[in-house]
Amino acid sequence: MTRTLARELTSSIGQTVTVDGWLHKKRLLGGLNFITLRDRSGLVQTLIDNKDELEKLRGMQVGTVLALTGTVVADERAPGGVELHDVKVNVVVPVMDESPIEIDKPLSHQSDNLDTLFDNRVIGLRNVAESNIFKIQAGIKESIRQYLHSQEFIEFNSPKLLPSATEGGAEVFKLDYFGKEATLAQSAQFYKQIMVGVFERVYEINPTYRAELSATTRHMTEFIQIDAEVGFVDFQELMAIVGGLLKSVTTNIWETHKPELIKLNATPAKLPDSIPQLSLSAIHELYSKATGQNSIGEKDLRPDEEKWVCDYSKKNLGSDAVFVTEWPADEMKFYHRKSADNPAIAERADLIFRGVEIATISMRENHYEVLLQQLKDIAGGDPTADGFKYYLQAFQYGLPMHGGFGMGLERLTQKIIGLNNVKEATLFPRDINRLTP
DSSP: OOBOOGGGGGGOTTSEEEEEEEEEEEEEETTEEEEEEEETTEEEEEEOOOHHHHHTTTTOOTTOEEEEEEEEEEOTTSGGGEEEEEEEEEEEEOOOSOOSSOTTSOOOOOGGGHHHHHHTHHHHTTSHHHHHHHHHHHHHHHHHHHHHHHTTOEEOOOOSEESSOSSOSSOOOEEEETTEEEEEOSOSHHHHHHHHHHHSEEEEEEEEEOOOOOOSSSOOSEEEEEEEEEESOOHHHHHHHHHHHHHHHHHHHHHHSHHHHHHTTOOOOOOOSSOOEEEHHHHHHHHHHHHSOOOTTOSSOOHHHHHHHHHHHHHHHSOSEEEEEOEEGGGSOTTBOBOSSOTTEESEEEEEETTEEEEEEEEEOOOHHHHHHHHHHHSOOOTTSHHHHHHHHHHHTOOOSEEEEEEEHHHHHHHHHTOSOGGGGOSSOOBTTBOOO
16 A cells, blocks of 8 residues: 555545554553554554554564554544544564653753763654754755855865864864875865855855864854855945845744744744844943943953843844954954954954854955965965965965855754754764764
């Protein structure tokens, strides 16, 4: 018999159908025995009142693969408003071992239970609420692609094995590469700038690796980054593209995944068409005045400051997100561009959304001689080294004014849903304490 999915049963009332999936839950109540089956589209409840059919399930545990044939009956009390009656049971793959966790109940995301959650991730992801997180994340990726394609971006993939650290510093994983030292890519930075000379507008959505000694709710050693670069653009145009991306994605995901978001108690983002901008110094002054904690003169935002400025922005500016602008040039990367109007400031912004930075945006220095000097002065880099010389060729042979951004997919997912820890929005998180499963 042709397989019927759980979501199709409401249009098959009165018909005899076969559903295939996993045993999700058993409720044995004597005369009334309910078996819930899970497939890719959802759950279906089945009523088994035949002792011989019920006997086939003796000893079978959650995860057993079943094929159940029965008549579809309307019942508003059942998941989806229907259930199967007069069921014939076919055990396709028996599972005799009891599941280490109860996947038919909400799994705790309290901070002291996260290790248990991740240790049992292989099975726990079968929990409907857990899998909904990653259905939403897949929808977010699709929305990102749709928006960027509408803006004429071309998707590409850059290598993740590099001869040296793109960003510099100690946050790099080193490995032996056939007798040579290689590093895992900290970003797609050099390659996306190179590709501006080919396509003008490019992006990739790929893994990124940072050897950060941070055990926080916002850091991981491996994460997915949306890396994009735009040619023939100025700073305000660049921020408009990034703001448009956030607005488009947060709107579209509620159109495509509203049921899943509601089940996770998510709330729609409040975002105007133009996301407000506040300078770093202005935020320090506002925060210091409001809280009595002095951050004036600091070169970055404190984590609690990021949360505070989003609360301030939502209340006073009507936006869950804010661009933080006017960052000090003495803190910039060598490839960043200084403001022509004020060389003490880098043309950089951070996008803070619901209390956490989700993207860094900056214009790049595109003049070859200036870039060479900044490479030497800021990064102490050797222009002839393998890690730089091919990158520099793109500028030597002509790149327009350009800028780009990096946005963390897991952080974006976390904040759209309202999760407390970025690792909750990661299938198999990696941090300083975890390399499995």
